Amino acid sequence: MDSPKYKEMSTTTIKDVSKQFGISADALRYYERAGMIPPVSRTAGGVRDYQDEDLRWVELALCLRSAGLPVEVIAEYVQLSQSGSDTIPNRLALLEQQRKVLLEQQRQTGAALDRLNHKITVYQNALKTGTLNWNKEET
Amino acid sequence: MDSPKYKEMSTTTIKDVSKQFGISADALRYYERAGMIPPVSRTAGGVRDYQDEDLRWVELALCLRSAGLPVEVIAEYVQLSQSGSDTIPNRLALLEQQRKVLLEQQRQTGAALDRLNHKITVYQNALKTGTLNWNKEET
DNA sequence: TATTGACTTGGAGTGGACTTCAAGGATTAT
DNA sequence: ATAATCCTTGAAGTCCACTCCAAGTCAATA
Secondary structure: OOOOOHHHHOOOOHHHHHHHHOOOHHHHHHHHHOOOOOOOOEOOOOOEOOOHHHHHHHHHHHHHHHOOOOHHHHHHHHHHHOOOHHHHHHHHHHHHHHHHHHHHHHHHHHHHHHHHHHHHHHHHHHHHHOOOOOOOOOO | OOOOOHHHHOOOOHHHHHHHHOOOHHHHHHHHHOOOOOOOOEOOOOOEOOOHHHHHHHHHHHHHHHOOOOHHHHHHHHHHHOOOHHHHHHHHHHHHHHHHHHHHHHHHHHHHHHHHHHHHHHHHHHHHHOOOOOOOOOO
16 A cells, blocks of 8 residues: 555656655646746646656756746746747847846845845854944944 | 025935935835834924935845845844844844855855856857757756 | 925735635545 | 545735825925
8 A cells, every 4th residue: 555646656746746846736837837847748637747857847947946037037948948949049048148137146145145244243243242343334 | 506405405315315226215115114224314394314324224225135135034133223232142143044045045046057057058059060969868 | 375396104006926726527445 | 436535727815025106295486
């Protein structure tokens, strides 16, 4: 009774994938509907049965989403990828554009981290010495 | 007639600050309402008149927001900062927690950048040679 | 004094990314 | 055969961070 569901457990269900990536099944369906991944393979009964390629798309989508790229942009890349090699220049342009976005984001996060680190140092010092000494330009 | 508004232009209005930081006046009011910055100084008539310290708070809020820290978290930091030095350990804990968040975010953005860079290289090559050669594990 | 125009507030509306729901279909267990 | 699950879809709901709006106030100018 080791949970053989759906024939001989030959399928990789949405639940399996959900667990594997730590994302809800609802989110996976949403990703597919939104075009962030190409249509997933199905069984005869219409149940999703993720193949290796489907899983690779899911992984890519999650990687890009976790960096903050909008669903719409990822969907556009997927759409181009499904539309023949004519679209390679378009894909390249899209990827280069998004690289810029991520680099800028990286920069801003770095700036915020610098602020946090500075404050942390000051507060740690305050705790050690019992006195807060901001210089006049700080909040 | 060099636009002297409100007495001798002694005030720094929300409009001025809006321009200075490239953020809408509505957003600045929202930031204040949400507690992301402490209450801004006002004229006798109730009009906001941003002082240097107010501006420093705005700048901090923007820096942290642009890195993606939630409004709620920034508001909590501001609230603690307005509540006496008893809250220094709390502030420190909050800052260290958020540093972790930003470092993780930095990591994820880096991973996505690696993916983008790799794809960009492959596509550039495809354009040069006229052939796409993904290795078998790619999308 | 009246008009103009920027400011005020509270509240409603928007967009993005899910999340939850209702109704129904498929597969395995009894 | 029927119940118990798990799956399906489309649509509605939620949360966040603004953004916009209506009605009213304030300050400088005609």
